[in-house]
Amino acid sequence: MNGFSFWTIWLRNGRVWKKHILATLIGNLGQPLLFLLAMGYGLGRDMAAVEGLTYLQFIAPGLAASAVMYSAALETTYGSYTRLTVQKTYEAILMTPLGVADLVLGEIVWGASKGMLAGVIMLAALPLFGVIPSPWVVALLPVLFLSGMFFSACGLIMTALAKNYDFFNYFTSLVITPLFLFSGIFFPVQTMAPPVRGILEILPLTPIVSLSRILCYGRFGEPILMKIVGSLLATGCAVWLAGYLLRRRLIQ
């Protein structure tokens, strides 16, 4: 690794992405926006307030966080696996002065950037649903980027282990979908029974969803330091493991 060499890989991915910009945006944003419409507007109209928010207000920040997760994780599974196998992009890159560390960092930062873009577009769309974020929402952007780093790294770990595309079904069905449903996007985790609450709170998306809600509305009720430190540590470990496994796969 050499300083910011990984940036050239980011630029390469950006160049390709520009050609398919519409398809990827619709692919990444369709689901969270439809959920916001169906659950928030459709179901939420007849529901009581949750933690002092309308149901639509309650789920909106978490759905933005989920958009980051989906976009980042899909980029470094299906996208990265295509570059690794079908297109042999990694092989081509490793014949240049760039090394595996540059490659891993470039892919993860790229996935995080794409994830953050999806999150930002979701947040920008909230006023259409009558949800007006507080100025604190600016502080949410680095949190979403960090979450994007984490899920990009997880995706890249899967890519390093994958034998074919079907392998990613395990990842989406057993990791991503449960996280989407049980990380406190749709119901408050705090009010669950203690053992269940304990389990849900250590899921990697849970602190991000809480932070999204706190920063989106500027309502600082619960401590945030532990959530940030925990997410940083988890991201650091995931990035390291992705680098270790991809190196093992690429260098025999």
Added chain:
Amino acid sequence: MLSSAGQFFLREGPSIGYSGAMIQATSQQDSAPVFPASQTVVSVTGLTKRFGGRLAVDNISFAIQRGQCVGFLGPNGAGKTTCINMLLGLVEKSAGEIRIFDLEAPRFHRQIKARIGVVPQADSLDPDLSVEENLRTYAGYFRIPRRLVRARVEELLHFFALHNRRDEIIEHLSGGQRRRLLLARALINEPHLLILDEPTIGLDPQARHLIWERLAILQAQGTTMLLTSHYLEEVSRLSQQVLILDHGQVVVQGEPQQLITDMVGLEVFEVDGTAAELDALAASFKECNATQERVGDKLYVYAREDCSRLVKVLGEAGSWVRRPANLEDLFIQLTGRSLRES
């Protein structure tokens, strides 16, 4: 058509030519090649790679001198690609020493790879990007300053006759155009060593000849090359030195024509016929200094001297050809006729 490209590539290599034996290769332990440092581009000593229990590369030593094209030959699974991948750091060596540009590999790989160009066996172009974008993107990996990239891309597009397809997406290119683009991409950093892994695989003769022509120009300008190919005609045309690998070891190395004359002979008679006819001919050919080989209902006679006097004997046989001995004869003689399927 190539005037501007010609100037560009003229500054590529050394200004002096070389001749004679420029490569030394052995499979033995103790014979490290000794050359003046500045002329040795690649120096490999005792290189070994074990995959689990299998020895893919077994104690190989060789050197490549500046301005030379060295052909790596060998059946499938002989260890050619593993050897190249070790030079590039894509495979970790189990033992041995690699020095490229007088730098130790893999320790200085970043510096080494900045000065190498590689044409990989498998197409690794970015299919979503255009011809020109592929070159620009690759230049980015080498962090070539933007103002230089523009000029180099233009020169390479013209040199490889791709300037009319610059905005074409890779999917719409023919096999030959893709290969030319891979070559152009490999030259984007003005490499001091060009590694060509099967550069014309799967191409039609026209496309292949165009690439040979361009490689010959590069060679005339002194570019050092390492070439692997199953097309032995390609190797004969381009390489001054060959290194034949089998089962991970160097079987023979040297100047190709010399090796052919020494190990195969001057010319070859290939004769078709019934077993009885061939038996009779085989007996007549004993009068001449030649080795013989029977494969099915075919007789090969490798003549080590002028056997013209036997042509009238052959005239009575069914069908026969008389041709100069070539690299393929040498290759078959050294590595056998049995199929190698991995």
